[in-house]
Structure formats: structure tokens, C-alpha cells
Amino acid sequence: MNTDDEIIENKIDDLYMVFVINNQKYALSSKYIIEIIEMLPITKVPFLPKYMKGVINLRSTIIPVMDGRMRFDMDPIDYNERTCIIIIENNMDKIGLIVDAVNEVIHISSSQNMKISSNKDEFKQNFINGISEINNEIQLILDCDSLIEIVEDINNGTND
Template structure:
């Protein structure tokens, strides 16, 4: 990798998708995001945790869908025209994350990412990788590994399936 490729890679690593869940802003590194789609019909699957709403068929790929509000122990909300699904991928696993609204893609440089103090393990249990403050607004930066790990922990639909 030459110096120009490294600079471009670092700039891409600093891009984050901003979205809202229960009036709180969250950020997720763009390197995990495949696409953002409108709500699709969700097929319920028995015996899954309540925050896994079921599965969707996205261009002949079956993807489990998680309601972020329910996973973060918030009151469920009726889906509306702003509700969407963020398709994320980590280590070849895909999941759809239902969020209230997607805002924008922003640049969060390492010096804008505040360190989490001694309770980092506790934050990781809550899927938080870091915190940033931009324009006097706090964004919680989600840890994609923790989000994806819950599927493996619950032994439910952690691999995509081709129809």
C-alpha cells in the first residue's frame, strides 16, 4: 500500500453514518455499512429474541433484522416513513438494523472521538465504542463487533442465506 492509498483509507475510516434512535444520535463507521433501505416486509421467525424482528429478502439474500430500539431496551415505536433499515456487514455476516431515521455521513477524526474511562467493558456490553461531540451535540459511536456478536450469542440466524 502506498502513502496515497493509506491516506484515502484513513479518511474512509473516519466516515460515520449518523442516525437517530429515540432522539439520541448514534454513529456507525461507514466501513460496515453496505446500504440503507426503506422498510421491507419482515417475515417473523419463531423462537428468536423479541428484538430480532425476523428476516427480509434483499435481492435473494435472507438477512436477519434487529430493531435497535428494542435491543437498546427502549420502548418500541410504530414504524413511519423515516424509519429505515441499515444493512451492515462484519466478518461476512450481515444484519439489518432498524433505526428511527438516518441523518447524514460525517467525518469524525480520531481527536474528536473521546476516550471512554475505566468502564469500557460496561460500555462494550451496551454496544458503545466511543463518544464524539460535534457542533455541541454528542454522538454515541456504536461497536459493530458487539452488535453482530449478539446474533452469535443467541445462536440465531448469524449467517446470510441464499434463496
């Protein structure tokens, strides 16, 4: 890879989608985001954790969907016209994350991302990989691996 390609790759890696859940801003690396869609009918699936709302059929692909509020241990709310589903993919696993609203795509350089040091078990519980502050606003940067791990658990039949 030449230097120009590395610079472009680094700039892409520094792009984050900012979304809102319960008036808190969260950021997720854009390299994991496939698309953002409006709410679709969700088919309930028995015996999933409460935060898993079910599955959607997106262009003949079945995708499990989780409610971000419930996953982050917040009270659910009625969905409205700003509520949307962010389709996330990591290691061939896809999941839909229901959020209150999507705000913007921003550039968060590594110098603006304060990493949180924690053990792996705590990562699985809180999903937070880092914190950034841009224009006096704090974004909690999510760890995609921990967030999407439920899909692997469902595929393996070991949901919690």
C-alpha cells in the first residue's frame, strides 16, 4: 500500500456515525455501517433477550434487530418518524440497531478518542470503547465487536 492509500484509509477509519439514544450521543465507526433505514415491520422471535426485538427482512436478507435503548438498559419508548435502524456488519455478522435518531458523520482522529481501559468482561457489558469531545459535545464511542456479539451467540444457540 502506498502512502496516499494509507492516508485515505486512515481518514476513512476516522469517520464515525453519530446517533442519539435517550439524548446521549453515541458514535460508531463508519466502516461497520452498511446503511441506515427507516423502521420496517419486525417479526418477533421467541426466547430472545428482551432487547432483541426480532428480525427484519431487508431485500431478502433476514437481519436480527436490537433496540439500542433496551440494550443499554434504558426504558423503551414508542418509535417515531426519527427512529431508524442502523444496519451494522462485522465479520460477516449483521445486526440492526434501533436508535432514536441519526445525527451526522464526523471525523474523530485517534488524538480525539480517549480510550477506556477496562477488562474484556466489562467491555461486553458496556460496549464503550472510548470517549470523544468535539465542539463541547461528548460522544461515547461504541465497540462494534461487543455490540454485535449477540448475533454470534444467537447463531451458536447460546443467547442470554
